[in-house]
Amino acid sequence: MSTWEEEKIHDDGTYESSLDTIDGSIATLNLGPTHPATHGIFQNILKVDGEKILGSEQTIGYIHRAFEKLAERRPYNQITTITDRLNYCSSPINNIGWHMTVEKLIGAEIPKRAQYMRVIIMELARISDHLVCNAVIGVDTGALTGFTYLFQQREKIYDLFEEVCGARLTTNMGRIGGFERDFSPAFNEKLKAFLKDFPKVFNEFDALLSRNRIFMDRTRGAGPISAERALEYSFVGPNLRAAGVDYDVRVMEPYSSYEDFDFEVPVGTTGDTYDRFQVRQEEIRQSLRIIEQALAKMPEGSYKADLPEFYLPPKEEVYNNMEALIYHFKIVMGETPIPAGEVYHCVEGGNGELGFYLISDGGRSPYRLQFRRPCFIYYQAYPEMITGSSISDAVLTLSSMNVIAGELDA
Amino acid sequence: MASKLTNEAVIERIKGQFGSDILSSETPYDFLTIEVQANKQHEIIEWLKKDEMLKISFLTNLGGVHYPEQAGREFAVVYHLQSMVNNFRLRLKTYVSKENPEVASIVDLYVGANWMERETFDFFGITFKGHPNLVRILNEDSMDYFPMRKEYHLEDATREDKDDRFFGR
Numbered sequence: 001m002s003t004w005e006e007e008k009i010h011d012d013g014t015y016e017s018s019l020d021t022i023d024g025s026i027a028t029l030n031l032g033p034t035h036p037a038t039h040g041i042f043q044n045i046l047k048v049d050g051e052k053i054l055g056s057e058q059t060i061g062y063i064h065r066a067f068e069k070l071a072e073r074r075p076y077n078q079i080t081t082i083t084d085r086l087n088y089c090s091s092p093i094n095n096i097g098w099h100m101t102v103e104k105l106i107g108a109e110i111p112k113r114a115q116y117m118r119v120i121i122m123e124l125a126r127i128s129d130h131l132v133c134n135a136v137i138g139v140d141t142g143a144l145t146g147f148t149y150l151f152q153q154r155e156k157i158y159d160l161f162e163e164v165c166g167a168r169l170t171t172n173m174g175r176i177g178g179f180e181r182d183f184s185p186a187f188n189e190k191l192k193a194f195l196k197d198f199p200k201v202f203n204e205f206d207a208l209l210s211r212n213r214i215f216m217d218r219t220r221g222a223g224p225i226s227a228e229r230a231l232e233y234s235f236v237g238p239n240l241r242a243a244g245v246d247y248d249v250r251v252m253e254p255y256s257s258y259e260d261f262d263f264e265v266p267v268g269t270t271g272d273t274y275d276r277f278q279v280r281q282e283e284i285r286q287s288l289r290i291i292e293q294a295l296a297k298m299p300e301g302s303y304k305a306d307l308p309e310f311y312l313p314p315k316e317e318v319y320n321n322m323e324a325l326i327y328h329f330k331i332v333m334g335e336t337p338i339p340a341g342e343v344y345h346c347v348e349g350g351n352g353e354l355g356f357y358l359i360s361d362g363g364r365s366p367y368r369l370q371f372r373r374p375c376f377i378y379y380q381a382y383p384e385m386i387t388g389s390s391i392s393d394a395v396l397t398l399s400s401m402n403v404i405a406g407e408l409d410a
Numbered sequence: 411m412a413s414k415l416t417n418e419a420v421i422e423r424i425k426g427q428f429g430s431d432i433l434s435s436e437t438p439y440d441f442l443t444i445e446v447q448a449n450k451q452h453e454i455i456e457w458l459k460k461d462e463m464l465k466i467s468f469l470t471n472l473g474g475v476h477y478p479e480q481a482g483r484e485f486a487v488v489y490h491l492q493s494m495v496n497n498f499r500l501r502l503k504t505y506v507s508k509e510n511p512e513v514a515s516i517v518d519l520y521v522g523a524n525w526m527e528r529e530t531f532d533f534f535g536i537t538f539k540g541h542p543n544l545v546r547i548l549n550e551d552s553m554d555y556f557p558m559r560k561e562y563h564l565e566d567a568t569r570e571d572k573d574d575r576f577f578g579r
Contacts, residue, residue, distance in 0.1 A: 061548035068533070069557060073564045104439060231494075234469050234522035245494070252497050342438045344471075344490060344501070355471055357490065372471040372490075380525045409548060 026054060029391070033062050037395040039136060040405035044382075044394075051390040056383040060376075064409040071369040075334040076102050077176060077312070079369070084170035086373060087407040090129035090350035091171045092121045092161065097347035100255060101356040102176045104343045106310065113301035114178035115257040116294045120191070121164065121173065122256070122347070123287040123294075128157040129350030130238070130280040130287075133402040137277050138209055140399045141218045146205045153201055156194050163187040177311040178304030195292060206281060216274060223385045223397025224272040233381040236374050237352020239401055242279045243271030249348040260297070261290045273393075273400040309336050334364030351375055351402055375407040414496040417442040420464060427461075428454060443501040451489070451504045452514035458491060458500070459519060466500055468492040469516070472526035474534035478560045484508040485536050489516075506536065515541040533558035 032043040043059040067082045074082070083094035096118050103110060131154050135147040158168040163186055165173040174180070183191075209215045225235070230243040240247060248265045250258040266282035268275025304311060308327050317324035330336050340362040346355040355372030378401065386394040420442060421435050431450040436443050446454055458466040471490040478484055483505035491500045506513060515538035516523045527538040528547040535556035538544055546553065555562065 061550075064548040066557065069564060231468060232521045234520065247494050252494075342441075342443070344441060344499070346470075353470070355490070357471060357473065357488070359475060368475045370471070370473045376525065376529075377522055380522065 031391075031394070033059070037140065037398075039399060040403060040408070042379075042403070042405060042408065046391065046394070048391065051392075053386050053389055053391060053394055055387055056394075058379070058382065060379070061409050063405050067371065067410045068369060071366055073365055075331075075364050076338065076366070077310075077331065079366070080174075081170070081172050083371075084172055085406050086371060086410065087129070087350055087354070087375070087404045088169060089132050089402075089404055090125035091169065092125040092173045093129075093347060093349045094354060095171060095173045096122055096256070097345065097349065097354055098356055099174055099176050100347065101343060101345040101358055102310070103305075104345050105341055105358060105360060106176075106307075106339060108177060108305050108307055108310075110178060110256075110305050111301045111303075112257065112299040114303050114305065116298050117179060117183060117303060118174070118256045119258065119261070119294045120291050121161075123290045124157050124160060126348075126350055127284050127287050128154050129402075130284050131157075133350075133399070134209075134277055134280050134284075135205075136399045137219070137273065137396065138205075138215075140396050141215055143209060143212075143215065146208050149201055150205055153194075153198055156190070156198070160187060160190055160194065163190060175304070175311055177307040178302070182303040191291075191295070195288065195295075199288065202284065210278070210281065219274040219277060219396060219400070220272060221270075222273040222389065222393040223400065224270050225381060225385055226271060229381070229384070230271060230378075233378060235352070235378045235381070237348065237350070238279045238283060239271070239276060239378055240352065241266065242268035242275035244269050249346055249353050253346070255345075255347060258290075261293045263287075263290050273396050276400040336364075338362060338364075346372065349374060351404070351407065352378075371410060373407045373410060375403050376410070379403050379408055413498045415464070415493070415498040420498065420500065423461070423463060424454070424458075427457060441499060441501055443503065445503045445505070448504045448506050448513055451487070451502065452516055452519075455489065455491065455502065455516055456519055464493060464498075465495045466491045466493040466498065468494055469520040469522055469526075470499070472516075472523055472530065474530040474536050474558070476534060476558065476560050480505075482507050485511050485534060487513050487530065487536060511536045512539055513537075514539050515544075517541055532556070535559070 027048050029046045029048050030043065031046055032038045033041050041062040045057045047054045047056065070082060071079050080095050080098055083098045084091040086094050131150045135150040138146040161171050161173065162168050163184055165171050165180065225243055227243040227245050230240050231245065244267050246265050246267045251265055263286040266279050268279050310331065312331055313324035313327055318328045338360055340360050342359050344355060344357045346353045352374040353372065354374060357370040357372065358366050359368040361367040386397055417437050424444065425432050431447050433445045433447060458464055468491065470492045473488055475486040475488060476484060477486065485506050485508065487504050489502040491502060504513060515527055517527065525547060527541055528544060530536050531538065531544050532546040532549050533556055
């Protein structure tokens, strides 16, 4: 039994400590808004007795940028840049998720090749997202080495994104209907090199932490949540799977041909920091499996759908071809007729089910667009998960939940 | 993975239980959407959660929509619910007027609704009766309007150099 369990909080809120504290008083500690341990701009006001947390209050919204309001003024293709800035650790998943939402609304058929290309890009993004999260868990336990190794690999993934779309972090990748261009030979080469080199580095990282006595002692039992409680809190993604619920949108409602690939959904048991770490580690391996299968089975065909009314034509055609010029003008000026309707589409983002609830009244911009942001929803469980733990465990819990300020505040 | 329930079976079961409280149902893009009476939504969501056949016991999303032209039903509160066991999704809507934009809070059913309801209050001014701490969440506390309502335009409405007619809006 820990010392914490011997302590008592009375029904009227007064607190009796069995610890021999200096003067027996309870202190208030501000963790954030800008604190090196929070990896983002959000505040936690902690009530602490020595190292033990008795309760906490969260303040969020420091980087709120009114995305849902902005979306009501922008044409559909310009909303992609907004989605970049939600979970900026895996922007391409957000971009492609948004494109697929619009494609659902207009009823577009996407060629198999474009779907497989999307799968490759989305799985690369998932790897880079999970790498950041797990590397930072390492940093917060005091193991900086893995972080520096893995960030080199993340750079490689960003190099791949750069080959596809020219950008690295806020990618604005692809278009409604597919991609801007096919994968270049340089991309294919870099991807092959990545698939060859990355597993070695990743296994080294895994060997540093996974069965490391110090790391395990530090992370096991830190910030646990039960499956029932996680479901009550509408948890999704790796955090829910770590609690033992095998729910993955890629399996339950396959999009972009995920049903063609063979992969496993890892689950944990206790929902603590160690389980969240392990679930993400295994998901990285499964993502690699998916990428390899997609590369091997890559179908012939076009990298884009035939959607002249929504897909910006190539520049050289705009200058030399009347129809292309008309379509270019219509798309840019927002003259494209868009059906009125209501769709909900979700993809498995880095943090779980990322949903887009889109209401169109037929106008040039959405009537209403709501993002289901997994971070925003599950971060509210944080006080419950850290009450009773120490401050250092609270920092670990925060990084293992992978709370991204951009997604939290929209 | 295909759903174990069909839209028809679900709507039949819900209507069998609540009858006239279900004002309408449709399936846009194969997504079952029901509209329910404003004072009944809490009861229906509670029943959906406990029903042995449906097991719609996961709150995916919750949000508001503003329809200023619809007199008497200006605000919609939209719940996206889900049954993970049956792999089925349901959209539940309820409309309230701008004079009395209030619905019952479902925080007692789903703790996760807490922030979603605070966000809806913050942006639309829809209040949730029974919410433990209904204050603004993303915007500043001193703000005295609800920014997602349609009367608040993003750009300065007094500008004359940007005529919407010239931009196809």
